[in-house]
Amino acid sequence: MQWTMVIPLKPLTRAKSRLADTAGAGLRPGLALAFAQDTVAAALACTAVGDVAVVTDDAVAGRELAALGARIVPDLPGAGLNPALAHGAAVVRASHPERPVAALNADLPALRPDELARVLASAGEFPRAFLADAAALGTTLLTAAPGRELLPAFGPGSRERHRASGAVELTPAGVDSVRQDVDTGADLRAALALGVGPWTEAAAAPLAGRAPVPGQ
Numbered sequence: 001m002q003w004t005m006v007i008p009l010k011p012l013t014r015a016k017s018r019l020a021d022t023a024g025a026g027l028r029p030g031l032a033l034a035f036a037q038d039t040v041a042a043a044l045a046c047t048a049v050g051d052v053a054v055v056t057d058d059a060v061a062g063r064e065l066a067a068l069g070a071r072i073v074p075d076l077p078g079a080g081l082n083p084a085l086a087h088g089a090a091v092v093r094a095s096h097p098e099r100p101v102a103a104l105n106a107d108l109p110a111l112r113p114d115e116l117a118r119v120l121a122s123a124g125e126f127p128r129a130f131l132a133d134a135a136a137l138g139t140t141l142l143t144a145a146p147g148r149e150l151l152p153a154f155g156p157g158s159r160e161r162h163r164a165s166g167a168v169e170l171t172p173a174g175v176d177s178v179r180q181d182v183d184t185g186a187d188l189r190a191a192l193a194l195g196v197g198p199w200t201e202a203a204a205a206p207l208a209g210r211a212p213v214p215g216q
């Protein structure tokens with residue numbers, strides 16, 4: 001079974017605002033892009049993935065992620081995350097209606113292709129399914145079988161909303177890299193401890209061993 005991945009990414013200058021006490025405004029857009037590059041590269045390297053679409057209006061991110069092999073779907077301006085995902089799913093389904101669809105956050109810099117394959121194999125058994133994030137409050141991945149609506153309800157506390165919507169919560173062992181989203185400095189340290197991809201490794205290097213510098 002080959003999956004279509006839909007990855008949302010908001011404009012880099014506004015992204016990852018909760019990293020403000022770890023990385024200043026000069027470093028945050030580069031970090032957000034690096035997270036997305038490592039996420040997209042790992043998804044494209046996953047044997048269970050047929051195609052990857054990134055929903056974004058960011059020109060720089062669009063160029064860089066297209067260079068990796070992602071399809072870029074323009075965002076719905078001002079609509080927000082869940083409409084962006086529903087729109088992205090509809091666009092990709094026009095090309096591959098036979099493929100199951102998975103929404104995946106763009107902030108998974110430790111993502112490993114083999115762990116993503118295990119999560120998708122488990123998701124393939126259900127009409128709709130999701131994986132909780134490392135904090136056990138949110139969601140990093142939501143799936144829908146062919147012909148089923150995705151019905152995304154991402155945002156703070158989304159684990160409970162996705163469960164209440166009838167999606168099956170996936171509980172495979174050993175998939176920490178698919179759960180480890182990065183919202184805060186503590187999340188970034190946890191991702192670095194798991195082992196991040198090359199873009200995040202480089203983008204996070206200036207943060208190592210020193211306090212954040214205001215304005216950077």
Ligand SMILES: Nc1nc2c(ncn2[C@@H]2O[C@H](COP(=O)(O)OP(=O)(O)OP(=O)(O)O)[C@@H](O)[C@H]2O)c(=O)[nH]1
Nearest residue numbers: 008009010015016017018055080081084105106107
């Ligand atoms: N296309 C699109 N993606 C979005 C939008 N809002 C959030 N996202 C993406 O959705 C995913 C989950 O969002 P968050 O974890 O809150 O990331 P964020 O909004 O950059 O982080 P904060 O600024 O700290 O809230 C990330 O991949 C974001 O880039 C949106 O309006 N459009």
Ligand SMILES: C=C(OP(=O)(O)O)C(=O)O
Nearest residue numbers: 138139154155156158181
């Ligand atoms: C997008 C989500 O939340 P956060 O912004 O906390 O990553 C979510 O978990 O659905």
